[in-house]
Amino acid sequence: MTTETTTPTTTTVLDASGVTMRFGGLTAVRDVDLTVNSGEIVGLIGPNGAGKTTFFNCLTGLYIPTEGKVSYKGTVLPPKPHLVTKAGIARTFQNIRLFSNMTVLENVLVGRHTRTKEGLWSALLRLPGFHKAEDASRERAMELLEFIGLQDKADHLARNLPYGDQRKLEIARALASDPGLLLLDEPTAGMNPQETRVTEELIFAIRDQGIAVLVIEHDMRFIFNLCDRVACLVQGEKLVEGTASEVQADERVIAAYLGTPFEGAPGAEEVAEVEAAEAHAGTTAPAQAAPAKTTDTTPAGTTTPADDTTPETPSTDEEGTR
Numbered sequence: 507m508t509t510e511t512t513t514p515t516t517t518t519v520l521d522a523s524g525v526t527m528r529f530g531g532l533t534a535v536r537d538v539d540l541t542v543n544s545g546e547i548v549g550l551i552g553p554n555g556a557g558k559t560t561f562f563n564c565l566t567g568l569y570i571p572t573e574g575k576v577s578y579k580g581t582v583l584p585p586k587p588h589l590v591t592k593a594g595i596a597r598t599f600q601n602i603r604l605f606s607n608m609t610v611l612e613n614v615l616v617g618r619h620t621r622t623k624e625g626l627w628s629a630l631l632r633l634p635g636f637h638k639a640e641d642a643s644r645e646r647a648m649e650l651l652e653f654i655g656l657q658d659k660a661d662h663l664a665r666n667l668p669y670g671d672q673r674k675l676e677i678a679r680a681l682a683s684d685p686g687l688l689l690l691d692e693p694t695a696g697m698n699p700q701e702t703r704v705t706e707e708l709i710f711a712i713r714d715q716g717i718a719v720l721v722i723e724h725d726m727r728f729i730f731n732l733c734d735r736v737a738c739l740v741q742g743e744k745l746v747e748g749t750a751s752e753v754q755a756d757e758r759v760i761a762a763y764l765g766t767p768f769e770g771a772p773g774a775e776e777v778a779e780v781e782a783a784e785a786h787a788g789t790t791a792p793a794q795a796a797p798a799k800t801t802d803t804t805p806a807g808t809t810t811p812a813d814d815t816t817p818e819t820p821s822t823d824e825e826g827t828r
């Protein structure tokens with residue numbers, strides 16, 4: 507399914523429709539539609555546990571969605587990570603995944619394996635074929651390192667890089683597969699404000715090279731500054747989607763982040779029940795809180811031990827767990 511947009515030159519790069527991911531009884535992502543068009547930077551926000559990373563995993567073949575479809579440039583993606591990379595989607599991970607004992611340059615070269623004849627194992631084991639491919643790819647890898655500003659550290663071991671540089675190296679490795687769409691999962695996590703600003707510039711530069719970007723981040727200033735469009739997930743559902751200023755002003759988004767459920771929010775009923783129970787408990791003695799709803803029908807004996815069960819030293823139980 508392709509979406510016609512107003513600008514004739516704009517094409518739909520990513521089209522995810524009705525993506526649902528269930529883990530047993532838990533629905534981590536529910537019926538999410540999201541498109542990313544060429545030339546766009548799209549943001550995905552939402553509180554912790556909202557399903558953002560799970561959604562990325564569904565897009566990149568790490569998970570096979572329980573329901574739904576993911577297309578890249580009009581072709582349905584096979585649910586296999588290496589085929590998704592080959593098709594043109596690259597990603598970084600919330601928890602950095604670098605080959606820590608390989609150099610910065612080698613990490614980028616490994617990222618190129620989908621674009622060379624040599625396979626991943628050849629790259630990892632540094633077989634002779636890999637060295638040939640390495641020669642052919644070295645120039646491109648060095649270009650990428652220059653692009654992200656790590657060219658002077660090409661020979662450093664990845665594990666010796668400062669944290670911010672490791673995040674940048676992950677981006678360079680992702681770019682090495684020549685993607686048309688880059689997915690970034692919390693690219694500025696753990697960065698200081700200056701590193702965050704540099705990353706922002708880097709993402710703009712990536713977009714300017716014709717690579718569409720979908721980015722998960724918690725730093726709202728970063729997201730609203732960077733993104734053409736922002737979607738907000740709450741408890742697995744896409745709650746709001748719009749321009750940065752629309753989403754920024756949406757009271758449902760504010761409520762989701764402040765933890766105040768609004769009327770009709772996913773899970774709001776349960777939250778309201780818990781809050782009501784807590785409020786009720788707050789106005790009654792602890793031992794009476796549980797049976798409060800059924801006071802009338804509670805057998806006489808169970809209403810009496812309130813005083814008996816109130817311990818002299820309330821902290822004893824907690825202390826005992828040490």
Ligand SMILES: Nc1ncnc2c1ncn2[C@@H]1O[C@H](COP(=O)(O)OP(=O)(O)O)[C@@H](O)[C@H]1O
Binds near residue numbers: 532553554556557
């Ligand atoms: N492999 C998995 N198995 C079971 N539950 C999972 C799995 N991956 C994620 N979840 C659950 O899905 C929900 C969404 O998690 P996640 O996508 O990591 O959220 P976010 O990235 O928005 O913080 C959480 O409740 C998480 O525990």
Ligand SMILES: [Mg+2]
Binds near residue numbers: 558559560600
């Ligand atoms: Mg996450």
